[in-house]
Amino acid sequence: MTATVAPATAPYRFFEVHVVRSRRLGPSMVRITFGGERLTELVSGGRDQRFKLFLPQPHQDRPVFHDTGDGWYTAWRAQDPAERAVMRSYTLREQRPASGEFDVDFALHGADPEAAVLSGGPASRWAARARPGDRLTVLAPAVEDNGGVDFRPPAGTDWILITGDETALPAIGGILAWLSPGTRAEVWIEVGHEDDRQQLPTFADAEITWLVRDPAATADHEPVLDALRAADLPEGTPYAWIAGESGTVKAVRRHLVRERGFDRRAVKFTGYWRRGATEEELLAELTAGTATNDKD
């Protein structure tokens, strides 16, 4: 399973961006709007368009990052981990080429969303305290048809199944906005709080079920899996898109393929994060070729 991959530079490009504004969407989500000089050259493919953020270390006011062209990844890895920019994967929630802006929705994770500036990882903490003018580097697409869009239902698909948690919510919003009128979609979204639920505009015939985590539940409680097991699924040929915590993603995929008879080629699954592992650790596993790969 692909948790995170350093993307090829082309057709991606580096952009210097700054925070234009930030707004809380709910207790555990913040929307940050970015602007920058060359953003008319950024072209999102929509849906679950992924890109890379390069964040400053806590003691820096801008990321230490050198755009060395195609060799950027090797150069970045060779830098001192305490000084080099922190690299993280995110989703382009919405791009507005006319105003040269784009939005990214960050899940604020950690024990207590109110204390998010202190808890969670570097990206979550950065987002919780981001202010207008704060600077970042991003590696983002420069052409619409790029390798960072995974949601690609094949011809002949009768209906769509989507599951995810709050980290996948931006992608799910992008996918729902992209679906053609009348497309049948069954969607399950797990969030931490009632107030993290969002309006997700779509022309699709979408049934969206919000699953609010019980704070008293143990870590192995699987609201998405439980809801899916109890669901009556439509007839016809499905295409599934699953993202969120890696263990949940694997369990959902296994359920769909083994117990529901989904064609494994019609199940796109991506671990967006793994409990107990930072993105550096996941990247190190991939680089060393030791990443767990669920082929069932």
Ligand SMILES: Cc1cc2nc3c(=O)[nH]c(=O)nc-3n(C[C@H](O)[C@H](O)[C@H](O)COP(=O)(O)OP(=O)(O)OC[C@H]3O[C@@H](n4cnc5c(N)ncnc54)[C@H](O)[C@@H]3O)c2cc1C
């Ligand atoms: C293709 C792709 C697209 C993504 N898009 C988005 C997006 O649009 N919005 C978004 O919020 N996230 C998104 N993510 C997930 C995000 O990259 C991870 O959550 C990332 O680990 C956050 O970085 P961090 O520095 O905050 O935490 P890290 O330093 O990576 O991790 C620190 C600790 O926090 C834990 N952790 C990480 N994420 C969470 C979480 N959500 N809840 C609870 N614990 C967590 C880790 O297990 C680790 O123990 C995406 C991931 C991928 C691969």
